[in-house]
Amino acid sequence: MPPKSLLTSSTGQENESTTDYRPEYAKTIVRFNQPIALDALKQGMSDPDQKRLAPQAQSAALATPTVMLDPRRPKLTKGNGYTLQIRQLWEGTVTRLHSDGFEARLSDKTNPNNPDEQALFDFEYVEVSDDDQRLLRPGSVFYWTVGTERTPAGQVKNVSNVEFRYYPAWTQGAIASASTRAASLKEWLEQSERIKPAEI
Amino acid sequence: MSASNPPKSDELEISVIGPGLGECLIIHLGHNEWCVVDSCIARGRQEPVALEYLKSFGPQTLNGLKLVIATHWHDDHIQGLASIVAQAPRAEFCCSLAVKHDELTALVASAPENIQGRSGVEELANILTQLRRSNRSSPVYAVPNRKLFQSSGTVPVTLTSLSPSDPMITSAMKEILKLLPKAGEPQERIVESSPNHASVVLWLEAGDTRVLLGADLEHTNRNNEGWMGVIAQHKVTPPALVFKVPHHGSSNAHFSEVWTKLLTPDPLAVVTPFARGSVRLPRDSDLERLAKHTHNLFCTSRGAGKPPIRDAATERWIKTQVKDRRVIEGQPGHVRIRLPIQNGPVTPSIELFNGAYRVQ
Numbered sequence: 029m030p031p032k033s034l035l036t037s038s039t040g041q042e043n044e045s046t047t048d049y050r051p052e053y054a055k056t057i058v059r060f061n062q063p064i065a066l067d068a069l070k071q072g073m074s075d076p077d078q079k080r081l082a083p084q085a086q087s088a089a090l091a092t093p094t095v096m097l098d099p100r101r102p103k104l105t106k107g108n109g110y111t112l113q114i115r116q117l118w119e120g121t122v123t124r125l126h127s128d129g130f131e132a133r134l135s136d137k138t139n140p141n142n143p144d145e146q147a148l149f150d151f152e153y154v155e156v157s158d159d160d161q162r163l164l165r166p167g168s169v170f171y172w173t174v175g176t177e178r179t180p181a182g183q184v185k186n187v188s189n190v191e192f193r194y195y196p197a198w199t200q201g202a203i204a205s206a207s208t209r210a211a212s213l214k215e216w217l218e219q220s221e222r223i224k225p226a227e228i
Numbered sequence: 229m230s231a232s233n234p235p236k237s238d239e240l241e242i243s244v245i246g247p248g249l250g251e252c253l254i255i256h257l258g259h260n261e262w263c264v265v266d267s268c269i270a271r272g273r274q275e276p277v278a279l280e281y282l283k284s285f286g287p288q289t290l291n292g293l294k295l296v297i298a299t300h301w302h303d304d305h306i307q308g309l310a311s312i313v314a315q316a317p318r319a320e321f322c323c324s325l326a327v328k329h330d331e332l333t334a335l336v337a338s339a340p341e342n343i344q345g346r347s348g349v350e351e352l353a354n355i356l357t358q359l360r361r362s363n364r365s366s367p368v369y370a371v372p373n374r375k376l377f378q379s380s381g382t383v384p385v386t387l388t389s390l391s392p393s394d395p396m397i398t399s400a401m402k403e404i405l406k407l408l409p410k411a412g413e414p415q416e417r418i419v420e421s422s423p424n425h426a427s428v429v430l431w432l433e434a435g436d437t438r439v440l441l442g443a444d445l446e447h448t449n450r451n452n453e454g455w456m457g458v459i460a461q462h463k464v465t466p467p468a469l470v471f472k473v474p475h476h477g478s479s480n481a482h483f484s485e486v487w488t489k490l491l492t493p494d495p496l497a498v499v500t501p502f503a504r505g506s507v508r509l510p511r512d513s514d515l516e517r518l519a520k521h522t523h524n525l526f527c528t529s530r531g532a533g534k535p536p537i538r539d540a541a542t543e544r545w546i547k548t549q550v551k552d553r554r555v556i557e558g559q560p561g562h563v564r565i566r567l568p569i570q571n572g573p574v575t576p577s578i579e580l581f582n583g584a585y586r587v588q
Contacts, residue, residue, distance in 0.1 A: 143557040150551045
């Protein structure tokens, strides 16, 4: 199903026209310091996508500094004179932590035909923000973007950013729900005692 | 030489496929009856290697798939197994008895609310959900000395599980406990980090031929656990001629008594690589150690090849930020062993495909 919108509102509220059906990996959030003009957001969007922008989303776009990019189609995105062109995007899953770095499995989201890679990141060279440090654990998911940033003053620099995804915490309700499923699963699993121990 | 010529009706086949991450064993038990042990998917492919291989013999081959076994839930051994189970409705699904324990059941039940993507727990959850929804039998549980398959041919073929024992499962559950979700903690993708204590080791007998399939079982140096546990519980039979080396040839899965008590001198040994993790397995030292026990050592793949080259600026960032990097998915190297199902001595034929090689 094609995406209905490339926008989310700053309040996190969604209506039908702003539901994003893209796979999770396509919902990379690139943060800018300044609000982003609607025209800039529309840049690179197809006409049908632009038409789908709900009025609420359009007003939210003016207020929010968050824009979602489709990483499979690197494009130029503007925000008050700032531009960022993403050349390469990986989705990483932390597989192991070390005292001086972490191991991760990288999936290439720019060119999904590329094979997955195993990478060892060194804390000496990779900046992980203080906020993200607490997310750094086996199983956590991050995006690694490499691109070119242009400032309003015209400065151009290559940038690399490792940003961890925030996922909702497990709630008591979700755990209770998983427990109910576990009990039901166990009941079904207990039905099987068909194979008796055999002599060999 | 083509891999797509089927075995003869009275031929035993043990195909070991390992693309660099994961492994899959496809076993012809005679008379078009098959068993698949574990699963993996080759780079750039959608279907598990087992389905591609079996379908290459004709669509009817899947009707002969009798047993699908998950030796353990780690994602390098289970990827695509749900698809195999779905496409082989006559096959029974077999897994470790550990799946019935509260800890693993709870982990599987939490899978839908964790971050999706390539998790072995997710795949296991998919398999069990599929079996339940289609009203198929619940799994056959592997425990020491449990017969999982017996052929009806004139020369008997049997497949027996040798593990996991209760102490092995208890150890495994301690590790699983650490992975269970806790209120307030963020959802995450479940990545395995635990040892493979609950792996299902298999013993195959076809006429006078014996085969030992070591899964990922490790050596813990504790009585009744790991390989010591298997040897303690295994009843004395003629030793095995063919050996699937456990845990990608790693030193922590090596127990020399396995070679002296369970295997013939100079057995046919097959190892699959594991490209993910701190160290690529098998190391050169692992191959040297294994080669001391047999002159007939085969490996399914040399590696997954070099990483793709990206534009210069991106390559510079990679070099500055990443200390070590390697491709983990490769071509499905394939070691195929065939031998007649008969009593008395047999001469196996060994064929190598897709970069599989003999270790010199």
